[in-house]
Amino acid sequence: MRHNSGGLSLKPAFALSKPNRFSSTFRIALLSTLFLPLHSFSSSPVTQYDKVVGKKTLTVVGVEGSSTFFKEDQFLHGFGYDLARAYANDLNVNFKFKTASNSAAALDMVKKGQADFALTTAEPALIEKKSLIAMDISCGDQKTLSQYGLSTHLSWSFKDATDPIAATANGFICSNKQQGTLSKLAAFYDRNVMNKTAQQVFYRDISKRLPVYKASFQKTAKKHQLDWHLLAAIGYQESYLNPASVSPTGVTGLMMLTQGTAREMGVEDRRDPTQSIQGGAQYFRLMLTQYNHIAKPDQVWFALAAYNMGPGALNKVRNTVKRKGKNPDSWVDVYQYLSANSKANPRYKQCITYVTRIRAYLENIKQDQQLARL
Known part of the structure; x- marks a missing residue:
């Protein structure tokens, strides 16, 4: 994981839509x-x-x-x-x-x-x-x-x-x-997150690598009460499901755990796919727990953002959003702030890209598994 340290709430305005194809x-x-x-x-x-x-x-x-x-x-x-x-x-x-x-x-x-x-x-x-x-x-x-x-x-x-x-x-x-x-x-919810080339690479990787680790994702997800498709999507974002992946900063393994996080999660060998998946799932569950008061799916997006940039950094953003009169428990309000300030702070851009891509991978993995059952 590469980190460093509910809904809209608008008052109804009785405005009519512009003329369109509707009745x-x-x-x-x-x-x-x-x-x-x-x-x-x-x-x-x-x-x-x-x-x-x-x-x-x-x-x-x-x-x-x-x-x-x-x-x-x-x-x-x-x-x-x-x-x-x-x-x-x-x-x-x-x-x-x-x-x-x-x-x-x-x-x-x-x-x-x-x-x-x-x-x-x-x-x-x-x-x-x-x-x-x-x-x-x-x-x-x-x-x-x-x-x-x-x-x-x-x-x-x-x-x-x-x-x-x-x-x-x-x-x-x-x-x-x-x-x-x-x-x-x-x-x-941009449907164009992955272009044609990226989709081809994604399905190539998924068809070859996901079957190898699917059972581990399912077993670990069940243990931590997670959606295994989501866990696999995180793994794909982190390493393309390649347990030998290493980042320039030394983060490594299928779930790209830092040494500190791996140690806290009881992972002895970050290169071991099973241990890495276990450690990533355990850490993600901890992130979810921090946002128990927020309804899904917003809770999931906040947990992913915290997984990427660290809970401390995310909470600073949420406090800023609150001071501006917006809802710090609304993902779209926080996303709006991150997006508006992404040019000034590259970490914000990295975070929204991270969460958006995992959302896209999650949906494509789910659809791929549904087609496989037909």
Whole structure:
């Protein structure tokens, strides 16, 4: 490891998205909703918004995909998932996430009242066929989604455009867009982290080396209650799964442990793959424990950042973020600060590159293992 020593929280702004390919009926309905008197929201019948606030739970159904979410052994993550979770945090309610096998099934769950909205990349024609209304998840900024390789069909689908739940969701998205948070979250989930050449090298290495160490990753991950795909992704970032790797500073082994860390983790031979994986897993578990109060997946990203730059350095960054009025427990807020100051501090750039690449490797390893089972 080369080191040296939960969600967005924005107040809803009832701004409408720019004209786009989504239903004009939705935009008109939202506009009408915004000008309703406040007492209209509390009159009968009870709105979906009232139910969410009353039960203190926002229920979202999604279809797994590269722009929506990834379902790992230990946690869910993804651009669409993180955004939906952040909306629940903004409403100050619990977040309940359900999965569906396809877009039609997810939309049906919304229609039947089994979810408050659906997170999908469904075509507009299918959403209209289900008599639902789609909200552009980018607030008209589809260029940003496209820039980072995210689907421009990504949307939240609601049952009723006139319900305040849709209006507040639209305001939340547009507020995030205006403050630049939406683009930073998209940047973190950039689908273009690995170019074609890097992908070829990655799959070549994975096909040859991962089978050799897979059992060790799985056994060690189970012992420390970790996702073995994540542990393998860390190993690939550190050494390309090469136990003979040595850095210019003398860090060595499959998990690239320093002498001090190896000694603390009880590793006698850093070049021994099994010992190195054990030591790396134990140290990463310690990093995770420091951020137990933070919900996944943010907890994982913070632990990775600490694994790379050291917990002391990361906590200094988080304290600075807090002084600036942002949430130090929100990965996107911390990521935004690191990114904005990366030119002045190379360690910040190294950290966000480190975490982003591991996120990309994790998703590709997971997909590779899924394909292998087919």
